[in-house]
Amino acid sequence: KAAAGDKKASFSFDELTRGVDRTHHVAEGYKADILIRWGDPVIPGAPAFDPMKQTAAAQKMQFGYNNDYVGYIGLPYGSNNPERGLLCVNHEYTDEEVMFPGVGVDQQDKTVNFSAMTKDLVDIEMAAHGGTVIEVVKTGGKWSVVADSKYNRRITTSDTAMELTGPAAGDDRLKTKADPSGRRVIGMVNNCAGGITPWGTYLSAEENINGNFWGKVPEGHPETENHKRMGVPGNWYNWGAYHDRFDVSKEPNEANRFGWIVEIDPLDPTSTPKKRTALGRFKHEGAESIVNKDGRVVLYVGDDERFEYVYKFVTAGKFNPSDRAANMNLLDEGTLYVARYDESGKGEWLPLVHGQGKLTAENGFKSQADVVIQARKAGDLVGATKMDRPEDVEPNPKTNKVYVMLTNNTNRKAEDVSAANPRAKNAFGHIVEMTPPDGDHAATAFTWDILVKCGDPSVAEVGASFNPATSPNGWFGMPDNCSVDNQGRLWVTTDGNSFKATKTTDGVWAMETDGDLRGTSKLFFRVPVGAEMCGPRFTPDDKTLFVAVQHPATDNVKDWPEFGKSSSFEDPATRWPDFKDDMPPRPSIVVITKDDGGVIGV
Ligand code: FEO
Ligand code: CA
Ligand code: CA
Numbered sequence: 001k002a003a004a005g006d007k008k009a010s011f012s013f014d015e016l017t018r019g020v021d022r023t024h025h026v027a028e029g030y031k032a033d034i035l036i037r038w039g040d041p042v043i044p045g046a047p048a049f050d051p052m053k054q055t056a057a058a059q060k061m062q063f064g065y066n067n068d069y070v071g072y073i074g075l076p077y078g079s080n081n082p083e084r085g086l087l088c089v090n091h092e093y094t095d096e097e098v099m100f101p102g103v104g105v106d107q108q109d110k111t112v113n114f115s116a117m118t119k120d121l122v123d124i125e126m127a128a129h130g131g132t133v134i135e136v137v138k139t140g141g142k143w144s145v146v147a148d149s150k151y152n153r154r155i156t157t158s159d160t161a162m163e164l165t166g167p168a169a170g171d172d173r174l175k176t177k178a179d180p181s182g183r184r185v186i187g188m189v190n191n192c193a194g195g196i197t198p199w200g201t202y203l204s205a206e207e208n209i210n211g212n213f214w215g216k217v218p219e220g221h222p223e224t225e226n227h228k229r230m231g232v233p234g235n236w237y238n239w240g241a242y243h244d245r246f247d248v249s250k251e252p253n254e255a256n257r258f259g260w261i262v263e264i265d266p267l268d269p270t271s272t273p274k275k276r277t278a279l280g281r282f283k284h285e286g287a288e289s290i291v292n293k294d295g296r297v298v299l300y301v302g303d304d305e306r307f308e309y310v311y312k313f314v315t316a317g318k319f320n321p322s323d324r325a326a327n328m329n330l331l332d333e334g335t336l337y338v339a340r341y342d343e344s345g346k347g348e349w350l351p352l353v354h355g356q357g358k359l360t361a362e363n364g365f366k367s368q369a370d371v372v373i374q375a376r377k378a379g380d381l382v383g384a385t386k387m388d389r390p391e392d393v394e395p396n397p398k399t400n401k402v403y404v405m406l407t408n409n410t411n412r413k414a415e416d417v418s419a420a421n422p423r424a425k426n427a428f429g430h431i432v433e434m435t436p437p438d439g440d441h442a443a444t445a446f447t448w449d450i451l452v453k454c455g456d457p458s459v460a461e462v463g464a465s466f467n468p469a470t471s472p473n474g475w476f477g478m479p480d481n482c483s484v485d486n487q488g489r490l491w492v493t494t495d496g497n498s499f500k501a502t503k504t505t506d507g508v509w510a511m512e513t514d515g516d517l518r519g520t521s522k523l524f525f526r527v528p529v530g531a532e533m534c535g536p537r538f539t540p541d542d543k544t545l546f547v548a549v550q551h552p553a554t555d556n557v558k559d560w561p562e563f564g565k566s567s568s569f570e571d572p573a574t575r576w577p578d579f580k581d582d583m584p585p586r587p588s589i590v591v592i593t594k595d596d597g598g599v600i601g602v
């Protein structure tokens with residue numbers, strides 16, 4: 001058996017068999033329990049979920065749809081308590097076809113019938129997007145939600161007022177009819193991954209914000225080029241039919257108020273979330289941070305689209321561990337950098353600062369506001385490296401290595417291959433490992449290497465590079481989210497594995513990063529058919545792993561021979577996790593613990 005018994009192995013669980021079926025699976029010796037599902041109560045007094053009687057008012061008090069990022073903060077704050085804490089969860093998007101009766105079959109195939117999407121249903125969707133903060137507690141070895149916690153909060157697209165802060169706040173390009181100040185926006189959309197800051201705030205990353213807008217940008221409008229680069233309007237939803245701000249023909253600037261990193265204080269449920277414009281506007285995957293050795297905070301942020309960039313933000317001020325309040329606006333001042341990966345295994349962080357190099361008025365950048373609003377264009381001008389869809393970028397505090405998940409890029413042509421993106425038609429993605437010099441995350445130089453090129457190692461044309469110790473169950477494709485646990489071990493979750501592509505659903509893989517076993521992975525958990533694996537988050541004792549099962553029954557369903565059809569509310573590929581005839585599939589948070597209560601993975 002691969003790697004078992006090797007003294008250098010970081011993981012000693014018996015791995016799962018790859019496969020696809022209607023439910024989730026975890027390695028033997030572990031429990032995987034449902035913690036909270038779409039529609040479950042969050043705010044005290046929330047009604048029980050009734051799929052046939054959904055209302056926006058109920059959804060605003062209930063757990064939202066498509067849980068993605070999961071953060072954990074031990075309570076009381078500062079205690080690092082592994083058995084009581086706040087879970088901070090993103091609700092990235094909605095799948096109408098399995099949420100509501102009678103609307104169509106498959107959003108991916110664009111066959112949702114928008115005329116069935118009434119204002120009432122749209123308003124439920126807007127309430128189902130956003131985030132949730134809930135208190136959770138472990139008693140007698142079992143986790144549950146604290147139903148009456150004062151911290152429990154829903155953040156929605158429809159209702160939660162947010163402040164725009166930093167260099168773009170108040171800029172003309174952020175002003176709308178509803179907000180002539182350019183500083184106040186209602187809601188966040190398409191929040192993918194995120195981060196917890198060293199001062200215990202929850203960062204939520206707005207990603208594919210283009211999909212929420214429809215309409216046509218007015219002819220000759222100054223935002224035409226900007227909106228085109230972000231794919232605005234994406235026309236995935238018909239919200240613009242009922243809410244003018246999501247129709248770019250009526251409110252062309254509204255899209256500039258989305259695509260940011262949002263900072264939320266989960267310890268104060270009345271606090272106003274802040275969109276931190278200093279961190280740039282693009283399709284943010286996440287925002288994981290580390291306190292640098294000089295006390296400044298460095299955040300790593302990926303832009304998840306083919307041929308887009310890897311960024312980092314270095315705060316101007318230093319983290320103050322003894323005064324939480326002193327850190328609350330650290331993210332408004334600092335330097336945004338974009339990465340250039342050179343052929344030599346070296347690289348450079350290029351500053352995106354107005355007035356420097358080509359970032360001047362003659363190239364369309366009148367101010368730092370323009371630089372952050374069009375960070376992608378600024379990245380082009382400074383010569384950043386176009387990557388194969390940068391998803392999570394996460395530093396390992398034990399080693400100071402930084403892991404970059406690159407999901408895939410089947411559009412990369414042979415002539416565009418580079419050392420850091422070495423495969424044309426990259427269907428399975430890869431993981432890049434970056435090393436800052438002397439552990440200095442604020443430095444502008446770095447070195448880098450490829451940890452693994454993903455895909456089936458037994459198919460030579462794929463060009464995968466998993467360690468030969470990896471078993472036939474252990475390889476994967478499409479790395480997306482990741483988590484470094486408290487011992488510095490890397491865990492990778494995936495988006496896009498399927499019967500056709502990889503003969504398995506998405507899941508959690510444990511990944512060796514050092515020694516002879518570097519590049520060996522093992523399958524620990526897998527999701528039900530059509531779902532994606534998001535959010536892996538360990539408690540501070542590594543005895544609990546929270547994972548987010550996103551969009552069960554929806555993606556790649558037709559690739560599984562027994563499910564040769566699309567899913568709908570009436571006939572979904574799975575009714576996970578309830579398996580009741582009158583209950584649709586429900587995105588849910590799953591909590592994994594070891595049967596003996598010990599540390600996960602050993
Ligand atoms: Fe929402 Fe980049 O995945
Ligand atoms: Ca993601
Ligand atoms: Ca994803």
Ligand code: CA
Nearest residue numbers: 495532550555
């Ligand atoms: Ca997805």
